[in-house]
Amino acid sequence: MNVIRFIIENHDQVIELALEHLWLVGISTLLAALIGIPLGIAIAHRPRLNKPVLASANIIQTIPSLALFGFLLPVPWLGERADRLAILALTLYALLPIIRNTYTGIRGVDPAVIEAGRGMGLTEFQLLYHVELPLAVSVILSGVRVAVVISVGLATIAAAIGAGGLGEFIFRGLAMVDDRVILAGAVPAAILALAADLGVGWLERRLRAQ
Amino acid sequence: MQRAAASPVIEFRNVSYLVDNTRVLSELQLQVHRGETLVLLGRSGSGKTTTLKLVNRLLAPAAGEILVNNLPNTQLDITQLRRSIGYVIQDVGLFPHFTVESNIGLIPNVAGWPKQRIAARVAELLQLVGLRPDLASRYPHQLSGGQRQRVGVARALAADPEILLMDEPFGALDPLTRDELQREFFLLQQRLHKTVVFVTHDLREALRLGSRIALMEAGRLVTVLAPQQFLQSADPLASAYVKAFGDGLESAANRGAS
Numbered sequence: 001m002n003v004i005r006f007i008i009e010n011h012d013q014v015i016e017l018a019l020e021h022l023w024l025v026g027i028s029t030l031l032a033a034l035i036g037i038p039l040g041i042a043i044a045h046r047p048r049l050n051k052p053v054l055a056s057a058n059i060i061q062t063i064p065s066l067a068l069f070g071f072l073l074p075v076p077w078l079g080e081r082a083d084r085l086a087i088l089a090l091t092l093y094a095l096l097p098i099i100r101n102t103y104t105g106i107r108g109v110d111p112a113v114i115e116a117g118r119g120m121g122l123t124e125f126q127l128l129y130h131v132e133l134p135l136a137v138s139v140i141l142s143g144v145r146v147a148v149v150i151s152v153g154l155a156t157i158a159a160a161i162g163a164g165g166l167g168e169f170i171f172r173g174l175a176m177v178d179d180r181v182i183l184a185g186a187v188p189a190a191i192l193a194l195a196a197d198l199g200v201g202w203l204e205r206r207l208r209a210q
Numbered sequence: 211m212q213r214a215a216a217s218p219v220i221e222f223r224n225v226s227y228l229v230d231n232t233r234v235l236s237e238l239q240l241q242v243h244r245g246e247t248l249v250l251l252g253r254s255g256s257g258k259t260t261t262l263k264l265v266n267r268l269l270a271p272a273a274g275e276i277l278v279n280n281l282p283n284t285q286l287d288i289t290q291l292r293r294s295i296g297y298v299i300q301d302v303g304l305f306p307h308f309t310v311e312s313n314i315g316l317i318p319n320v321a322g323w324p325k326q327r328i329a330a331r332v333a334e335l336l337q338l339v340g341l342r343p344d345l346a347s348r349y350p351h352q353l354s355g356g357q358r359q360r361v362g363v364a365r366a367l368a369a370d371p372e373i374l375l376m377d378e379p380f381g382a383l384d385p386l387t388r389d390e391l392q393r394e395f396f397l398l399q400q401r402l403h404k405t406v407v408f409v410t411h412d413l414r415e416a417l418r419l420g421s422r423i424a425l426m427e428a429g430r431l432v433t434v435l436a437p438q439q440f441l442q443s444a445d446p447l448a449s450a451y452v453k454a455f456g457d458g459l460e461s462a463a464n465r466g467a468s
Contacts, residue, residue: 116303119266119375120366121292126320134307 003183010184014169018188021165024083024158025151025196028090033144036095040102040140041128050103057096065089065154069161086155086163093154094147101143105136141204148200152193156185166192217280219244219373219405220265225274227260227429235260235429237274245403249410249420251451256426258409262375265407266295278373293317296366296404300378302358304350304365310336311346314365321369335364340394356387363395367402374406380415392418413455417441417462425451437463 007014043050063071068089072078078085109132117127133140159167169185218241227235235257242248250258263269264276267288275282283291304313312319314335315328323331336343339360350358359379366374380388380395396419399406410416416423417437425432425440425448433445440448441463452459 110301110303110306112299112301112303113305114303115268116297116299116301116362117305119263119268119292119297119299120317121289121295122316122320123289130316130320131305 002180003187006180007184007188014166014184014188017164017166017168017185018192021152021155021167021189021192024086024090024155024163024165025148025192028087028155029094029144029148029151031087031091032094032098032147035091036098036143036147037102037140039095040099041106041132043099044103044106044132045124054096054100054103057099060092061096065093065157066160068092069157073161082158082161082163085161086158086165090151090154090158094151097143097146097150098140099143101146102136102140105139105143106132108139109135138204138208141200141207145197145200145204148196149193152189152196156189217244218242218277219279220407221277221280222261222264223275223277225261225264225271225276227257227264227269228272233429235264235271238431240424240431240434242405242407244405246421247399247406247408247419249408249416249423250426251410251413251416251420251423252426253411255428257429258426259377261426262377262407262409265373265375266292266297293321293369294371294373296368296371296374298359298362298366298374298376298379300381302350302362304358304361306350308349309346310341310348310350310353310361313350313361314368316365317369331368332364335367338367338398339364354387355383356391359383359391363398372405374404376406376408378409378411381410381412388415395419413440413451414459414462417459 039053043053060068069085072085072089075085078088113131113135114127117131118124122130155165156167156170158165159171166185166189170182170189173179173181173183173185220240220242222238222240225235225238226233238257238261240248240261250261252258260269264271265278265283267283270284275284277283278286278291278295305316308316311329311332314332318328318331332346333343336346341357341360341364345353345357350361353361362379366376380391383391392415399419408416408419417440420437422434422436423440424434425445427447432447433443435443435445435448441452441459443449443452
C-alpha cells in the first residue's frame with residue numbers, strides 16, 4: 001500500500017505526467033487515424049496497393065520501439081523536441097491496426113449492398129459516406145481501440161528520450177530500484193489504457209450502425 | 211406499341227464482353243421496346259447478367275455499343291444514367307443500417323428532394339408493392355424474404371425510372387412467395403408500363419412475365435420469341451427448355467390468367 005501513499009503524496013506530479021501521457025497518446029492516435037483511415041479506404045478500393053501498404057505498416061510494427069526512438073533522434077526538426085519525436089513514433093505504431101481494420105471493415109461490406117448502391121446511381125463518394133463507412137465503423141473503431149491501448153503502453157518508453165509521460169516514474173523507479181516509483185507510473189498507465197479502451201468502446205457503440 | 215417499336219429504349223449493337231480474353235458475350239444484337247418486359251432466359255454463364263449490367267454500365271463492353279433512348283450510354287453521365295434505371299438484384303442488397311423508408315428514399319434524398327416529397331413517395335411506393343405503411347420504420351433484418359424483395363422493387367422505382375433492370379429478383383424466394391410476387395409484378399407492370407429487362411433461368415417465370423423471351427446460351431443470343439411462340443418453337447434449345455420444364459407451361463404463357 002506504499003504505492004498508493006506515494007501516489008497520493010505526489011499526486012500533482014502523477015496527474016501532470018498522466019496528462020502528458022494522454023496528450024502523447026491522443027495526438028498520435030488522432031494523427032494515425034487521420035492517415036490510417038483514408039489509407040485503409042484507399043487500399044480497400046485499390047487491391048493492388050493493399051500488399052505494399054500493409055507490408056510497410058507491418059515492417060514498422062516490427063522495429064523495436066527503443067530503436068525507432070533512437071533512429072529518429074538525429075532527424076533535424078524532430079530531434080529538437082522529444083515530444084515531437086515520440087508522437088511520430090507512436091503514430092507509426094498505431095497505423096497498422098487502424099489501416100488493417102479499415103481495410104477489413106470496408107472489404108467486409110456485403111458485395112450485394114455495394115452493387116445495389118452503385119447500380120442505383122450512388123457516386124463512389126456517396127457509396128463510401130452512406131454505405132461503406134457506416135457499415136464498417138465498428139470494425140474501424142476496434143482498430144483504433146487496439147491502437148490506443150498499444151500506444152498507452154508504448155508511450156511509457158517515450159520517457160527514455162525525455163518526452164515525459166508516466167514512463168518517467170517507471171524509468172526513475174528502475175534507476176532508484178524503488179518498486180513504489182515504478183508502480184506509480186505503471187498503475188496509472190494501466191488505468192489509462194483501460195479507460196481509453198472503454199472510451200473508444202463507448203464511441204463504437206454510439207456510432208455502430210443498426 | 212407499334213409506334214414505340216420503331217425506336218427502341220435500349221439497343222445492343224454488336225456488343226461483346228470479355229473476361230480474361232474469353233468471350234462472355236459475343237456480338238449481341240438486341241432491342242428492347244418501350245413498355246415491354248424483355249426476359250433474358252438462359253442457364254448460368256450464358257451471359258444474361260452480363261447483358262443486364264452493360265446497360266447501366268456496371269460493366270463496359272469490349273466491343274460494340276449500348277444505346278439508351280438512342281444515345282450511346284457512354285455519352286450519358288454515369289450517375290444520371292443509373293438513376294434513370296431501376297436496378298433489382300436477387301440478393302436485394304438492402305442497406306442493412308437503414309430503415310425501409312431510408313432505403314427507398316436514399317436516391318431521392320441524395321438527389322435533393324424535399325423531405326415531405328420523399329415521405330409521400332415512400333408511402334406511395336409501399337402501397338404500390340403491397341407493404342403495410344408501418345413497415346417503413348423497420349430494418350431489413352426484421353423483414354421476411356418476400357418483404358425484402360418488395361422493398362427492393364420499391365427502392366428501384368423510387369425516382370420513377372423509365373427502365374427497370376431485374377436480375378433474378380424472385381430467385382431466392384420460396385415457391386409460394388415467388389408465385390405471389392410474380393403475379394403482383396405482372397399486375398404492377400400492366401399499370402406502370404416500364405421498360406423492363408428481366409433475367410431468369412426459370413422458363414415458367416419467363417413465360418409468365420415476358421412480352422418477349424430472349425434465349426441465351428454460351429454468350430450468344432439464340433432467338434427472341436413471344437411466350438406462345440416459344441412453346442411451339444422448333445429451335446432445339448427452346449424445345450429442350452420446354453421439355454425440361456414439362457407440363458403446365460401453357461397456363462403460364464396465358465399470362466395473368468393464373
